[in-house]
Amino acid sequence: MTRDSLEATYRILDASANRAGEGLRTLEEWTRFGLDAAELTAEFKQIRHDVAAVLAQLPRQELLAARDTIGDVGTRLETSTEYQRATPQDVVQAGIARTGQSLRVIEEYLKTIDARLARIVEQARYRFYVVAAKLELLIVRSPLRDRIHNARLYLLIDAGSDIDTFESNVACMAQAGVDVFQLRDKRQTDRVLIDRARRATSIAHDFNALVLMNDRADLAMAAQCDGVHVGQDELPVELARKIVGDHRLVGLSTHQIDQAEDALKVGADYIGCGPVFPSSTKTFQQYAGLEYLRDVAKRIKIPAFAIGGIELTNLDEVLSTQVHRIAVTGVVRDADDPVQMVKWLREKLDAATGEEESR
Ligand SMILES: Cc1ncc(COP(=O)(O)OP(=O)(O)O)c(N)n1
Numbered sequence: 001m002t003r004d005s006l007e008a009t010y011r012i013l014d015a016s017a018n019r020a021g022e023g024l025r026t027l028e029e030w031t032r033f034g035l036d037a038a039e040l041t042a043e044f045k046q047i048r049h050d051v052a053a054v055l056a057q058l059p060r061q062e063l064l065a066a067r068d069t070i071g072d073v074g075t076r077l078e079t080s081t082e083y084q085r086a087t088p089q090d091v092v093q094a095g096i097a098r099t100g101q102s103l104r105v106i107e108e109y110l111k112t113i114d115a116r117l118a119r120i121v122e123q124a125r126y127r128f129y130v131v132a133a134k135l136e137l138l139i140v141r142s143p144l145r146d147r148i149h150n151a152r153l154y155l156l157i158d159a160g161s162d163i164d165t166f167e168s169n170v171a172c173m174a175q176a177g178v179d180v181f182q183l184r185d186k187r188q189t190d191r192v193l194i195d196r197a198r199r200a201t202s203i204a205h206d207f208n209a210l211v212l213m214n215d216r217a218d219l220a221m222a223a224q225c226d227g228v229h230v231g232q233d234e235l236p237v238e239l240a241r242k243i244v245g246d247h248r249l250v251g252l253s254t255h256q257i258d259q260a261e262d263a264l265k266v267g268a269d270y271i272g273c274g275p276v277f278p279s280s281t282k283t284f285q286q287y288a289g290l291e292y293l294r295d296v297a298k299r300i301k302i303p304a305f306a307i308g309g310i311e312l313t314n315l316d317e318v319l320s321t322q323v324h325r326i327a328v329t330g331v332v333r334d335a336d337d338p339v340q341m342v343k344w345l346r347e348k349l350d351a352a353t354g355e356e357e358s359r
């Protein structure tokens with residue numbers, strides 16, 4: 001290689017190493033402070049260190065001597081999208097693209113100097129693609145993720161006695177303010193569940209509400225509803241995700257803080273947090289209680305719905321934990337006027353959300 005070519009190669013390596021380091025650091029900051037995702041943060045950090053260790057094996061004098069930021073014609077060329085970052089998600093997506101490109105550039109030019117080092121960077125690039133895909137999955141907000149994010153009132157319903165009553169119940173509840181329905185009826189046949197979920201979805205969508213299937217990802221797909229809710233000992237979230245795909249929702253029940261932290265790692269879109277109080281719908285030996293909700297509000301970034309024995313009379317206690325989403329059954333099912341009950345719950349939830357936004 002001529003002296004000029006070698007100098008240009010060092011210049012490219014120096015610039016690309018800086019770009020890759022900055023890109024990785026940008027991603028690391030978001031996984032660390034934006035998502036509290038310790039594993040992803042550690043993986044990005046490791047890749048950053050591995051690439052830096054490779055570059056450290058090149059003669060530093062030569063790299064620095066080749067650096068000429070002021071004379072770099074590229075610094076004067078900016079693209080129209082370079083300053084368009086509306087959200088941190090945009091920053092992350094740009095960071096992923098920039099880092100992948102920089103790693104590839106380093107690898108290609110390193111081949112002309114040291115094939116062994118180029119192979120190490122190649123491995124780092126492959127690892128980067130895997131971690132970046134995990135991060136992208138967490139930040140890309142499908143329309144359904146936006147809707148679960150905005151949801152406050154989640155109602156678990158059974159299949160009801162007859163279809164007409166079921167359908168009118170879903171319509172009335174959605175109109176009164178339910179954001180999300182979950183079809184939870186352990187006594188029904190698969191056929192009935194599929195039929196009810198299909199009908200509920202078609203009605204709920206007219207009111208901008210969502211419908212999820214309890215426990216069964218296969219039935220969620222068969223009914224083409226908006227997702228599935230699974231428990232700790234049921235279908236794992238990763239497998240539920242394989243069945244329902246990236247665009248449908250997967251919710252996970254959690255009862256303690258390590259389960260809530262794991263929910264983020266395994267890619268759940270939201271969590272149920274309970275049981276908060278004794279329930280007339282399901283019997284429990286232990287209660288997660290209000291303390292658990294306080295922990296969740298402080299530490300967990302994905303949408304969290306308090307569940308278990310929530311009534312109009314204890315809702316203020318729930319809201320005081322700063323968890324402002326609830327999932328309920330009995331309080332509505334057993335109310336003298338279920339529609340009115342939904343409206344009252346809704347009012348309190350909206351008031352709490354309003355206070356949160358005005359702070
Ligand atoms: C929103 C929501 N949160 C928690 C649960 C409970 O799910 P799970 O622990 O799987 O219990 P079952 O519903 O299967 O009895 C839920 N269904 N929904």
Ligand SMILES: Cc1nc(C(=O)O)sc1CCOP(=O)(O)O
Pocket residue numbers: 156253254272273274275276278279280281282307308309310327328329330331
């Ligand atoms: C099905 C279910 N799961 C819970 C959990 O804590 O995981 S609490 C619960 C029952 C929710 O109904 P209600 O509002 O009538 O108590």
Ligand SMILES: [Mg+2]
Pocket residue numbers: 214215229230231234
């Ligand atoms: Mg379950």
